[in-house]
Amino acid sequence: MVITRFAPSPTGNLNIGGVRAAIFAYLYARHKKGKFLLRIEDTDKERSKNEYEENIIESLAWLNVSYDSLFHQSEHLERHTSVLKKMIENNTAYVSKEIPTEPGGRTEVIRFKNPNRMVVFNDIVRGDISMDTSDLGDFVIAKSLEEPLFHLAVVVDDWDEGVTHVIRGEDHISNTPRQILLQEAIGAPTPIYAHLPLILGPDRSKLSKRKGAKSITEYRDMGYLPEAIFNYDAFLGWHPGGEEEVFNQTELIERFTLENVQKSGAIFDEVKLAWFNREHIARLSPEAFIEYAKQFLSTETLEALTNANLLEKLVPIMRERIQNFAELRELDTQGEFSYYTTRPSYETERLFWKTDTDPIKTSERLKKTQDILTSIPEDNWCETIVKETLWPYAEEAGRGAVLWPLRYSLSGRDKSPDPFVIASIIGKNETIQRISQAIKQLA
Ligand code: GLU
DSSP states (O other): OOOOEOOOOOOOBTTTTTHHHHHHHHHHHEEEEEEOEEEEEEEEEOOOOHHHHHHHHHHHHHHTOOSSEEGGGGGGHHHHHHHHHHHHHHHSSSEEEOOOOTTTTOSSEEEEOOOOOEEEEEEEEEEEEEGGGGGGGGGGGEEEEEEOHHHHHHHHHHHHOOOOEEEEEEEGGHHHHHHHHHHHHEEEEEEEEEEEEEEETTTTBBBTTTTOOOOHEEEEEEEEHHHHHHHHHHTSSBOOSSOOOOHHHHHHHOOOOOOTOOOOOOEHHHHHHHHHHHHHHHSSSSHHHHHHHHHHSOHHHHHHHHHTOHHHHHHHHHHHHOSSSHHHHHHHHHTHHHHSSOOOOOOOOSSSSSTTTOOHHHHHHHHHHHHHTTOOOOGOSSSSHHHHHHHHHHHHHHHHHHHHHHHHHHHHHSOOOOOHHHHHHOHHHHHHHHEEEHHHOOO
């Protein structure tokens, strides 16, 4: 059975690049009907913080990345100590006297007795990798019996947890030969390795917190969908082949293979991420869309739209206008939803189409428009019928000259959806009344 793990150190919030290793290990385990473990590598007491661990757990839950077990490395200390003792006993490690390099520094550490040989391993992504470990010398594996360091802890934990596949970032490649030597020394099996390509910024430099790697919870708060982040991250170094790119988690699990992981760096691109988000927003059911919208619209707007029974009707319009839900909040703040529920007020001159500043002509056209719209039976009132009925007149008298004053009388704004959309949402009666108000202002 395949067992993979994600082994983050809780030294920062989980970011869009860091979570990629979790997603790949998760996809592989689920594809193989195996197990996926989360191991919080919290042995470094000074740098590990509870809030970061909480952030990691919260982010994975939000992304719907479930694990079969959760471990804390710090809870395995006794086991690490006993392994260290055994290594000292059988001479694969030793207590080494040190000359402290700084005041108060250690006078004793535990070093690995390096057999100084060539280590070769096969990486699923990168093929055969060999490294002469004699350059490493007798590297330190613990500060003391109670203070194991990274390599020892990882090797012992992977063994104890039965990890079969270590899927992690390429920055760990140089650690692997050391870890293989330790496995051999303690009699642990060597797992299969797959090192994922580096994630690069658009300028091809390594992605870092300073360079645009936002945390998962920041994206959540910006109104990104977990499905979009998951989908986008799955494509950071992997592609199922073919044209299609938008997949949900189940579809990704079905398609995922380690063999398709690329060697070369994966470019992280905010624009592409926004595209994925828009695609996944397009796939939300109206009910799910409304659930998200509710988290981002102001209470007043929400109340006004609910009372006017307009929330559902506005879903296609809102969907069309956003790439993330925070943009909905922005549109709301700019009053972009107020004119659906409240008759707008504006300055009369704004009704004029460009240089067409004759109030009488504008008024006449609005009157004619109103007559045409009045002829539509209430039951037939919808975007298509309103457009089809008015269109011949708009063509005849000039589209801008007819549609601008109409749109402005309905929204009171320079920018808004077209008048047919607004008319269909506010209904026949309100449309006719708003045109009357405009005609009155022009008199
Ligand atoms: N704790 C390590 C890190 O945060 C990961 C160790 C591993 O995946 O082997 O980078």
